[in-house]
Amino acid sequence: MKGFIYHGPGNITLEELELPVCGDNDVIVKNIAAGICGSDVTAYKHDGSSVFIFPEHEFGHEMVSEVVEVGKNVEGLAVGDRVYPFPTFAKGDMMRAATVGGFSEYVHIPNCQVGMSVFKVGDEISNKEAAMIEPFTVGAHSALICDPAPGKSAIVFGAGIIGMSAAITLKYKGCEKVMVVNRSTYRLDKAAALGFETCSPVQEDLKAKAIEYFGESFSMAGPVPNVDIYIDATGSEDAVNHFMAMGKMGATLSVVGIHHAPRSINLVGLVYGGLTIKGSPGYTPEDVPFVMDMMKSKQFDIESLVSHEFKLEDLEEAIQTSAKSGESEKVLIVY
Numbered sequence: 001m002k003g004f005i006y007h008g009p010g011n012i013t014l015e016e017l018e019l020p021v022c023g024d025n026d027v028i029v030k031n032i033a034a035g036i037c038g039s040d041v042t043a044y045k046h047d048g049s050s051v052f053i054f055p056e057h058e059f060g061h062e063m064v065s066e067v068v069e070v071g072k073n074v075e076g077l078a079v080g081d082r083v084y085p086f087p088t089f090a091k092g093d094m095m096r097a098a099t100v101g102g103f104s105e106y107v108h109i110p111n112c113q114v115g116m117s118v119f120k121v122g123d124e125i126s127n128k129e130a131a132m133i134e135p136f137t138v139g140a141h142s143a144l145i146c147d148p149a150p151g152k153s154a155i156v157f158g159a160g161i162i163g164m165s166a167a168i169t170l171k172y173k174g175c176e177k178v179m180v181v182n183r184s185t186y187r188l189d190k191a192a193a194l195g196f197e198t199c200s201p202v203q204e205d206l207k208a209k210a211i212e213y214f215g216e217s218f219s220m221a222g223p224v225p226n227v228d229i230y231i232d233a234t235g236s237e238d239a240v241n242h243f244m245a246m247g248k249m250g251a252t253l254s255v256v257g258i259h260h261a262p263r264s265i266n267l268v269g270l271v272y273g274g275l276t277i278k279g280s281p282g283y284t285p286e287d288v289p290f291v292m293d294m295m296k297s298k299q300f301d302i303e304s305l306v307s308h309e310f311k312l313e314d315l316e317e318a319i320q321t322s323a324k325s326g327e328s329e330k331v332l333i334v335y
Helices: 038-045 133-145 161-172 185-191 207-212 237-246 267-272 287-297 313-320
Strands: 004-007 011-016 027-035 061-071 082-085 105-109 118-120 152-157 179-180 197-199 214-220 220-226 231-232 254-257 276-279 306-310 330-334
Touching: 004 313, 011 330, 027 082, 038 220, 038 313, 082 197, 105 207, 118 231, 118 287, 133 161, 133 231, 133 287, 152 161, 152 237, 161 179, 161 231, 161 287, 185 231, 197 207, 197 276, 207 220, 207 237, 220 237, 231 237, 237 254, 306 313, 313 330
Parallel strands: 152 179, 152 231, 179 197, 231 254, 254 276, 306 330
Antiparallel strands: 004 011, 027 061, 027 105, 027 330, 061 082, 082 118, 214 220
């Protein structure tokens, strides 16, 4: 079989690898499609160790796959089933969550358990949608920990796939008004097409537009937008600063974007403003059925978030394309 090996920044090679052997408790899956994650971009451009992508490993972890071999002790799976390999447990090693083998033709799932190592994908979910289950669980988790519900409103910083999946989750859970904030107008156009209010803070006054759209509330600093939930899917200092300046009494910020530097927060403002900041570390197995149900609902054109498709041998070009936030959204490798 063919598979890509990560050797270091800017150094990935497509190699001929041995076909995996299926044990009695294992399954072998053949990849159908795999998404390019921000961690893949970081590993290629900068440093893989910071995102748990280590040299001489296969990599890729946003996948939809087909079962091609089932060990005799594995229950609940049959050859031909489509599955989502759950990165945290797919390889039986949490340190392999980013190196499952999404950019290889076949993947070995040891000691396979349905609902833990893999999740079966229903016919209602397309391959393109299924290839985005992993990032959707990340975004969904960041939204769900803020208890979205009818009557609440939200601002999402970041219109990449994590921000968009968070925004979709907020709407799905009943938040009528959701604004997506992003510098790139390319991605804002994607958000607008899905029915979200948008704002580019480099072109518009975010606070003024948010007050106009959501209505006015109050804080210790004066009038602010009437927004209950904020999501930081950027990892930028701007998102945190906007929340501290705009958050109304009782507002919550969920941080899912990775901040690569320490941030200063005015704790006096946090205390007297009654503000809450939560960290969203990723996802749990319980997030997967939620995301699948959301995809099955067909309330949103989730496939429209796929901007580019590449063949496996063009992985390097796919990663470089994914790095261009002003020109791409979700980039897939399609086998």
